[in-house]
Amino acid sequence: MEGEADGLFPREVFPRERTEVAPGAVHVPDWLDMEEQRELLAACREWAGPPAGLRTVRTPGGGVMSVRQVCLGWHWSAVPRCPDCGRAVRANPDCPGRHSYPYAYSRTVVDGDGAPVKPFPERLRALAGRALTAAYGSGAGAAPYAPDAPYDIALLNFYGDDARMGMHQDIDERSAAPVISVSLGDTCVFRFGNTETRNRPWTDAELRSGDLFVFGGPSRWAYHGVPRTAPGTAPAALGLKGRVNLTLRVGALDRPAPRP
Numbered sequence: 201m202e203g204e205a206d207g208l209f210p211r212e213v214f215p216r217e218r219t220e221v222a223p224g225a226v227h228v229p230d231w232l233d234m235e236e237q238r239e240l241l242a243a244c245r246e247w248a249g250p251p252a253g254l255r256t257v258r259t260p261g262g263g264v265m266s267v268r269q270v271c272l273g274w275h276w277s278a279v280p281r282c283p284d285c286g287r288a289v290r291a292n293p294d295c296p297g298r299h300s301y302p303y304a305y306s307r308t309v310v311d312g313d314g315a316p317v318k319p320f321p322e323r324l325r326a327l328a329g330r331a332l333t334a335a336y337g338s339g340a341g342a343a344p345y346a347p348d349a350p351y352d353i354a355l356l357n358f359y360g361d362d363a364r365m366g367m368h369q370d371i372d373e374r375s376a377a378p379v380i381s382v383s384l385g386d387t388c389v390f391r392f393g394n395t396e397t398r399n400r401p402w403t404d405a406e407l408r409s410g411d412l413f414v415f416g417g418p419s420r421w422a423y424h425g426v427p428r429t430a431p432g433t434a435p436a437a438l439g440l441k442g443r444v445n446l447t448l449r450v451g452a453l454d455r456p457a458p459r460p
């Protein structure tokens with residue numbers, strides 16, 4: 201990283217190391233080399249194009265999120281009521297479909313141009329496999345984190361200089377398979393909390409371009425967010441202004457909802 205901006209923390213003396221931030225939540229610094237980052241970014245730019253491209257995300261309360269987003273495989277959005285039973289309640293065991301509210305996954309961009317969501321790319325399934333091995337290894341220790349269904353959802357978030365993401369749980373998937381997060385561009389503070397509340401205790405990790413963060417097992421339903429990015433810290437060789445984060449998830453949307 202010689203000659204590049206320092207990010208949010210002082211330049212380190214030692215290389216950054218794989219860190220288990222909480223049980224099952226693993227930060228792998230410098231996971232993708234620059235060539236892989238450039239390739240992935242080029243793909244993200246294609247995915248962000250219309251139809252079903254980059255859009256502003258509405259929140260259930262009528263606001264908008266500061267990140268802009270593209271979904272692959274399944275489209276994630278706020279809904280005024282459950283698309284399957286029509287009720288505006290968090291849980292309805294009697295829903296004849298897969299009950300979802302106030303966010304739901306759908307096959308079309310219901311809050312945008314209405315187009316079918318782009319398919320989940322095979323290359324991201326391969327990337328997910330590599331990510332799990334990087335985070336948990338390939339021995340017996342990895343068994344508790346083995347996905348119970350294929351990775352089939354990718355959410356791409358685009359952060360401009362002032363964008364951030366409040367503390368939330370990734371709760372709309374029906375599988376406890378780990379969430380896999382890959383970051384490109386500007387450095388950010390990734391706040392990783394606990395499964396009980398959106399408040400402390402939490403750990404702040406610095407995610408830089410090429411870093412991997414995976415949270416599964418006891419950390420799968422933990423609150424997390426991005427309180428800030430550091431504009432201008434993207435590696436010059438990447439050619440990106442801002443930050444892109446890609447999360448890979450197992451939807452298993454044919455199942456009833458597990459609630460953490």
Ligand SMILES: O=C(O)CCC(=O)C(=O)O
Nearest residue numbers: 355357370390426445447
């Ligand atoms: O941008 C990030 O690092 C986190 C994104 C995230 O939490 C999400 O998409 O649910």
Ligand SMILES: [Fe+2]
Nearest residue numbers: 368369370424
């Ligand atoms: Fe999230």
